[in-house]
Amino acid sequence: MKVKETIWRVVGITGVSALLLSMISFIDKREVGYRVDDIEVDIENTYENFFIDEEDVMSLILENKGDTVLGDAYGRVSLKEIERRVESHSFVKDAQVFRDLNGHLVVKATQNKPIARIIADNGKQAYLGEEGDILPVSSKYTARVLVLSGGYMDGLTARESIEGNEYDQKLYDLIEYISEDKFWNMQIAQLVVGQNGKVVMIPQVGDQKLEFGYAENFKSKFKRLEIFFKEIMPTKGWNTYSRVNVEYKDQLICD
Known part of the structure; x- marks a missing residue:
């Protein structure tokens, strides 16, 4: 009795194995048989x-x-x-x-999403992508994003990404801060970054140069710039001052 059970078990296993192999072979043949028609x-x-x-x-x-x-x-x-x-x-x-x-x-x-357009003094142009990659410009489309210019951009356009460069990352954080803030995204049109890394912002409206200094202490500097935009400009007028400086701690200089 045990011998018969063993024989039937072996037969069953063999049959199932053969069926599986047959199905696999059929699938393989069918997969190869189907062709890409679109x-x-x-x-x-x-x-x-x-x-x-x-x-x-x-x-x-x-x-x-x-x-x-x-x-x-x-x-x-x-x-x-x-x-x-x-x-x-x-x-x-x-x-x-x-x-x-x-x-x-x-x-x-x-x-990829470009977050800024780079225009270097040496004539090279590129985009800064949301992942920190330096992307080429395209003849198909121009993104309406923050513009980066100045002597610092010559070096930035020569790199493939900001990875590994500490100050590139600080500039990226500044750009991201502006892009994600509804008010500043509407106010700031361009960042001019000198060879030494100091930033001058160009507003969308008005002829002022906003001297920001190095890309650091964002919150404190933008609080002082907010005072200029929301309290000083409405009373003094848009073109009263040509220069606004928030580079130094706790100072707002307008002249």
């Missing part, structure tokens, strides 16, 4: 940036001479490789590639 490109424009379009993504997917993808069997298409190619674009923050229920190849790309 590629759908979805570019996320959360920030209304259009630095990359469908044509750019398609050229990245087919970047190697002889690549077809369309018409290729799914089993021979590397989704990870396509993701890598799309993410190689400076303005692509993230890419996901998958097959939808219709069998189409779907490429979803999320764009």
